[in-house]
Amino acid sequence: MTGGLTILLSGGDVLDGLGGPAVRADVLVRDGRVVADGRPDTAVDVTGLTVCPGFVDLHSHSDLTLLSAPEAPSKVRQGVTTEVVGNCGLGVAPIADEADVPELRAAAGYLDLDPDVAFGWRGFGEYLDALTAARTSVNVAALVPHLPLHVAAAGWDDGQADLDRLRGLLTESFEAGAAGVSTGLCYGPLAHADEAELTAIGEVAARHGRLFAWHLRDYGAGLMDAVDEALRVAERTGCRTQLSHLVSVGRKNWGGVAAALERIDAARERGVDVAVDVYPYLAGNAPLSQLLPAWAQNGGADAMRARLADPDVRERVAVAWRDLPWTWDEITVSRVPPGSPGSPDDATTGRTLAEHADPAEAAMDLIQRHGNAVLAVGTGRSEDDLLAALRHPVSVIGSDGLATDPDGPTGAGLPHPRSYGTYARLLSDYTGPGRLSLPEAVAKCTSAPAARAGLRDRGVLTAGRPADIVVLDPDTVTDHATYADPQRFPGGIALVMVNGMIVVDGRGHTGTRPGSVLRTRGEAL
Known part of the structure; x- marks a missing residue:
């Protein structure tokens, strides 16, 4: 957290967000904004790191x-x-x-x-x-x-x-x-x-x-x-x-x-x-119901689910699915709503639809039970x-x-x-x-x-703009999330500021919640 402190990020390689090369420079933050000059209350040494807009x-x-x-x-x-x-x-x-x-x-x-x-x-x-x-x-x-x-x-x-x-x-x-x-x-x-x-x-x-x-x-x-x-x-x-x-x-x-x-x-x-x-x-990732023809989704989620109880409807859907651009081994169920222990969904998450005896029936069963809340990853x-x-x-x-x-x-x-x-x-x-x-x-x-x-005051790191800032190490920044283990935070992100307050530091999330709801007035913010 920063409170009302004036913070100096010193010695970093600064990218202003406009596509130009990095410049070795200090960045001073006061009252939620980047400022051109002033006396800092505290300094953070970011030498060797890249400083850029959030x-x-x-x-x-x-x-x-x-x-x-x-x-x-x-x-x-x-x-x-x-x-x-x-x-x-x-x-x-x-x-x-x-x-x-x-x-x-x-x-x-x-x-x-x-x-x-x-x-x-x-x-x-x-x-x-x-x-x-x-x-x-x-x-x-x-x-x-x-x-x-x-x-x-x-x-x-x-x-x-x-x-x-x-x-x-x-x-x-x-x-x-x-x-x-x-x-x-x-x-x-x-x-x-x-x-x-x-x-x-x-x-x-x-x-x-x-x-x-x-x-x-x-x-x-x-x-x-x-x-x-x-x-x-x-x-x-x-x-x-x-x-x-x-x-x-x-x-x-x-x-x-x-x-x-x-x-x-x-x-x-x-x-x-x-x-x-x-x-x-x-x-990609989307509701599994997105695969259904438009006519099968008519009437909202309840009507869609009820419709899939009709064997004739299921046959029509299965015929339509023969023209899908994917194959069933490219579609993995990624989330179903939590249910009671022993429900038929327990072993579904993380499996491709091709692993079921009848992939089309398995997909329709999931949609019938849970509507638009079943999520799937498609490769x-x-x-x-x-x-x-x-x-x-x-x-x-x-x-x-x-x-x-x-x-x-x-x-x-x-x-x-x-x-x-x-x-x-x-x-x-x-x-x-x-x-x-x-x-x-x-x-x-x-x-x-x-x-x-249309967010005219965001996305550029320069004096007068809100201090939304990321400090990262371009040599070690790494995505650790995978399809099998997706809930892993990345490496190489050293510091994140939102509106001049430190939200992420070397220990993780600071618990600070300084975000603003950006309401457009006129043609742009």
Whole structure:
């Protein structure tokens, strides 16, 4: 902790976050900000270490876990100082007056790891108030998730959306301080959202100068069509657009990322403001229910689960699954909700679906019992695709992970290691010849994602800015989290400051929770 002390970080190699080379310099922090001069109360010798801005996680799913684990150990201990939640269209606010809160909560089961977290809000501003009251260790900015907007405007099936209702709810959320909006077009019922609905969202985002982030309709054989849809809406509306976790899944679709980037480059040449984010892993993580066809997800989680009791429905799903880009040995169950001892789920976590006698039946059994709360890790991605995305000049890093506490309710199961190791993995495994320079990598974690989110005062280390700072050893920074043992903190992170207070030091988390909720006013913070 620092209290009101003026702290000098002396002798470090300073990266300002803008991509330029390191400069040997001292950094002085007072009253939560970096200052140009003054007399320090205490000094920390960081000679031989790299000092850089705190990492801005543009793609986080910590919407609810921060209310359960406000110290955010899995994120802050890898250098994350700002989380942008509300991604992939999944989220918990705003909740329309007539909304069924348990049904909405079930639909966002991917985010909901602690049943003791109470939903005490309706409007988006009230949700931000709940985050403020939690006193998190990290700063938080939030996107408006498409899911509750669509449910309020169109219901749980394939009904036509009331676009005026949708625009009104989104506008109210922006006025309450949301940094942008997101969609997730492979999740029911968002799969039914048509281009007119997406255009309406883009128009409101453009009018308010906010980000529109897309979990695309398809990351397999239909990736190009999905990218084209997002680019059409971006060009038509002029909104700032982010294509989330750009990847091409399934071996037969390898090479798709390079092709998608060519289309993105062409759109940017036409003046479209579009960029991408990516995480440095060859496996993803999502609700197992994401594999279901859209029609099977209709009606919300309860209807989906009831539908899977029908043998004819199961046969239709099994037939649809024959065209999956994955094979069953590439899908590992990573988390099921805690159940009673001796339940059929006890031996499921950590096993691939291929290890079951009938993988499709096993998958449907899990979804029928637990809905959207069953999580799975999917492998089968291309290193060349990942490198193409990482090296592209408009790509930024987003973990796609959650802030969790390995000793609390959010720490159950085998979460994707990205929640613990994204930034250390990038700096250790993806810097060097043929990859990224250290300054480039740091910029993709700091100033670049902050700019995409409209966070003008974050992501750059210079006098006058908030003192969100990471001190690391580039020679020893290491990701220790693995798929088999994911809840391990990285090495090489010596110190993390949030708003001028030390949250992580050589002993671990200090217990300090100085984060702020960053509410956008006007067009940017």
